[in-house]
Amino acid sequence: MKQNWTPTQETFRKFLHWLDEGVDSGGERYLEMRRRLVFYFDRKNCLSPDDLADETLNRVARKLEEKGSISGLSPAHYCYIVARFVFLEYLRSEDRETAAQELLDTALEGNSPAGPAFGDPSEEQVRLGCLEQCLNKLEGKERDLILEYYQGEQRSKIERRAQLAARLGVSLNALSIRACRIRNKLEDCVRKCLRSET
Secondary structure: OOOOOOOHHHHHHHHHHHHHOOOOOOOOHHHHHHHHHHHHHHHHOOOHHEEEEEEEEHHHHHHHHHHOOOOOOOOHHHHHHHHHHHHHHHHHHHHHHHHHHHHHHHOOOOOOOOOOOOOOHHHHHHHHHHHHHHHHHOOOOHHHHHHHHHOOHHHHHHHHHHHHHHOOOOOOHHHHHHHHHHHHHHHHHHHHHHHHOO
């Protein structure tokens, strides 16, 4: 992903004006568009929906700077088109699709590990064993948070996360950051465990 470009103050001002479609919202439309993009990437089970939303908005701002104007589509529609390309790049990224990630998705979301999802059943058992070891190494609060964060599917998952954030007294964004840090810790632990098993 090309994440090395950041808009200048003038570019960002023009971008906000374009998003507002001529009616100054004081940045509210930008925040709403970002929230909707985070939700879009989160629904697709992306690791860092906030980063992908920011990348999408940066790309739109860059395109606006390069072209001078974007017409023919509403700002929201254009942002979603760019978001789709960002998502496709995310899917192609080799770093995102590791065996540990698949294992975490399967185990943390409560899917049945009985099928041939990882090929060799003995390999699958090793992975699940590593995940279990790594979960047990977490502090109790971290383990509870990550397990609850990934329970449920689609709408129930979103509602559960909102309840979890409210119970912890943090925003959904802060909760997402906490979960991402714990998940990264788990992924590193699982990778090390798998290397030691081979």
